[in-house]
Amino acid sequence: MELSAMSDKCCGTTEAAQAANACCDPAAKAEAITAGADCCGAGAEHDVASGATDEWAALPVVVVGAGPVGLAAAAQLQERGLAFQVLEAGDAPAAAVRSWGHVRLFSPWRFNIDAAAARLLTDAGWVRPADDHLPTGAQLAADYLQPLAGLPAIKPHVRYGARVVAITRLGLDRIRTAGRVTTPFLVRLADGEDVLARAVIDASGTWGRPNVLGASGIPAHGEAEAAAFVESALPDVLGRDRERFAGRHTLVVGAGHSAANTLLALAELAEQVPGTRVTWAIRATDPVRSYGGQSADALPARGALGSRLRAHVESGAITLLGGFSVQRVAAGPDGTVEVSDGTRTVTADRIVSATGFRPDHSIAAELRLDLDPVLGSTRALAPLIDPNEHSCGTVPPHGVDELAHPEPDFYAIGVKSYGRAPTFLLATGYEQARSVAAALAGDWAAARDVQLDLPETGVCNSNPVDGDAGRGLATGIAGGLLSAPLALVSVSAGESQAGSCCG
Template identity: 50%
Template sequence: MNAPTTDRPPVVVVGAGPIGLAAAAHLVARGIEPLVLEAGPSAGSAVREWSHVRLFSPWAEVVDSAAEKLLAPTGWIRPDGATCPTGGDWAGRYLQPLADILGDKVRYGVTVTGVARQGRDRIVDAGRDEQPFTVHVRHADGREGRITADAVIDASGTWSVPSPVGADGLPALGEKAAERISYRVPDLKNTAVRARHAGKRTAVVGSGASAFTALAHLADLAKEEADTHAVWILRREITGSTYGGGEADQLPARGALGLSAKAAVADGHASAATGFRTEAVERDADGRLVLVAEDGRRLDPVDEVIVLTGFRPDLSFLSELRLGLDERLQAPTALAPLIDPNVHSCGTVYPHGVNELSHPEKGVYLVGMKSYGRAPTFLAMTGYEQVRSVVAAIAGDQEAAERVELTLPETGVCGGAGLFDEAGATQDSDGGGCCAAPATLEIGTGSPAPSGGC
């Protein structure tokens, strides 16, 4: 490991999740000083919020190589590479130990509120590229501050901005005011959460792996608690590919999960409302929730609504930077065509790195889930390769930066099935998706195998 240089400002990494910490590990390996800013109180704070969810990918695919080199001298031993960790395992057994090794290079309780060129707003051209970045932050105790950065790697993800139930991308009428609407896969082992669904009717909105997870868990609850029922709301019709790849999926846990969701419907524990595009959330006389579609259909009242329609990036603190983003996906312009679920069909997702992740503003990079914008097609190992390439470019090693190779798992089915992202989010979009051949279609990091294991 090279000794970090001290004659230049640090490279600021936003987010101490899997990709942010991997970026820091690669920076240290290159002799570049990183400074990781994490809004939460610990490493992998977002991952810990879905600690009950099991990853599709095994340990062998969710540990970054540079990170492992940092961990090895401490006696850290990679868990069995063939097993699939839960989010809690990933955070506790890998992310936190990695952050602990990085020590004071990781700061917790620090929220990035803005990034700009020092002394230049986004309009000014003169001397722009010669100026370092200034990163505005707010500490957990309310203090504000500024940090000078040589470059900025934004690995903050999308977990904090779930998509709404409204089919037009905006909150449905009444959605913001409605109680008993959640945007996460429920942890039914939690007594309070279980009580909200046991013996109740729950609407599950979404058509990807997170929706499958919720349906499978609610079906298990229905076997124990009478009158528990799920109403599965899809914006499209059910087709042969709706439930994913099944036994043909190279990620067995993912294939099995789709089959469990299919069984939940077949066994009567869930009923499906297809082609249902939610326009409003209303209350009946008893205070239960009624979903209303754009075509006027009204569903029978439900007690809870679980919205699993994907996530989107928070770009607000990057407003003074010159970013080149696709107008639909909010992903880097050069990357968007490779991952666009509206047009991406069966086949491979091209390897990508710094060339696809660069912006008009030199020295700033969106990586990890955030680089995919609203596209629900991200793999953890894709993010590790992204930061390896980006850090090589920052270090001036252009040959290494452009040498990007990825081998990604097949999804095992073609069609417009719901897609899955790193934090366990589904995307219920209208576009097709690549559901076969090596693809970044469904992330290997998010939902549990219905019967345990991976």
């Protein structure tokens, strides 16, 4: 964009820019400042952008989260020669991925490895896994993410046990405008330590904030009191968690990949252990969306999920409750739990909540965020990822411009960037990381040259089906746990499948 074309959007005195709300266009402002303009107040900002302010330039870019997308951001920043620090709440990289290590992704390795990370690893002698192999979560962590985090170029800059509780500007709350762009970010940790940053990339994901069982988006009546009966998404039904499900009746709530994975594992367990029963509750009246593309899916393993799930339902191995919206949960007699939609009541021993996840933006409450009121993504990104219109594979390429907030140099990337949309893919998060790192390095041409090659899918949306207008599907793992879980079909005893896609 030519500088003259932006003059009415950004350039002028600080007072004029603020009056016109011009500072709310960070991309235009950055271009203008780089071109030498007196934008949103000043030569001081130009000095900062050009690296003339040594103190500011010496600050790192802070990346929140050492999952697949957070580590991809670290690799991209390292290649760009930008100082960075990764803050990870867990005690090792990919803590969330390891929690679903028993799940096999339905996308092969070629979709699960970031390009910059691959270059760094290859230079260090890493042997790349076969591109067409489907890794488990444990393999993704052990064979890719752990080696990446251990590289000499990455390891010294990753801190574990560093939980971020707040992100703001040093000495400024959300109201203050003067000097905001030249003020460092302050990232506060749970232990009270404050870390200063020149920019912040939030790749913390949504794994720690599951949706509730209640169909209205708030907890069902009695849900909190019945918490002891509820399992979070992707329990290891055929492995470490087997005893909690064997010989018991389990109600699975949700219509996404994580629900399907658990249902298939429970059906297999029912074949092995007498008395094991499986009930599946969905808000839609018809499960056709949950069955997805089946044989037409571009990823065969993902398509097999829907085919096998359908076969179990039709055989009666899984009891389907369509049009079931959870309204009330209560402890029943003899250690059981009762779940009601107001008309029907199901009595079970365990509940698996596979209703998806949502982002927690509270840590950035003192930053100026422009969030879509529906999805909780940026307003610019929302129409590109809307699950009412898009599946995982039809989300168009997007990068720094769509991820930008009115708060310059703050970006949420990865599954968190998608808010409550279940249309995220790991490859999408990697391209976000590349674009944002390029922008922070001042390479706007590369930042805006966004490209994606995604496999098409028919399962990662929430369009209502015929006869069910107004009811969206309850999604499973929103975006695939930080990176992409999305559980799928069992391929062998004790092993499940998932994918780097929606949830």
